Amino acid sequence: MENKKQGSPKRGHPKKEKVKLSTSINLKLTESDFKTVKEKAEKLGMKATQYAREMTLKGGIKSRFTLEELDLMRKLGGMGNNLNQIAKQANKSGFGQVSIEIVNIALQIKQLLDDR
Template sequence: MENKKKDKQKRGRPAKEKAKLSTSINLKLTEEDFKTVKEKAGKLGMKATQYAREMTLNGCVKSRFTLEELDKMCKLSGMANNLNQIARKINAYGMYDAVAEVFELIGKIKALFHDS
């Protein structure tokens, strides 16, 4: 019976082989320094400890998208969806029925990128 258990393949997604963080280094910072680290980490969408670990091990942190950039990408994606729908209308009904929608969407795109 035990041999069957050993030979049987496991189902499902394989387990991640990631080393657990088991050792720590205590770091003392002033309130101002901690606030700076926390702000920089927040801008990158990270926790302060993750940010400090990356800076310690790599000397730099990979630049991720800021919350503002993520918001703009989300809005732009929605506008791309609207543009696709307008293209379908143009193909189905003709150009003149969709012109007003095209100009409205162009105005929104310009406002999104010139607003920052």
């Protein structure tokens, strides 16, 4: 640290201030209500207390993508990449040679979307 200049501005994003949760509200639920809250929280990848806090403070939760949706986006992204490579090849060598590949990818995309 001896080589660093004194008083020089720090680079990068400023550190996020961590606020300690120090006050609590006790909330009693029936077993079925707690199970419902816990299931909803798990679907969003959250703990039940975190879910309850967000619902209380914000009145709703911005939903994250489910694992199924993330997998679908990854597959579609890969297929889009393949399609771009085929388009590049078609422009280079002519459409007739790559038309079969285009039809196969279109069928894969249709099957992926129909399986949902």
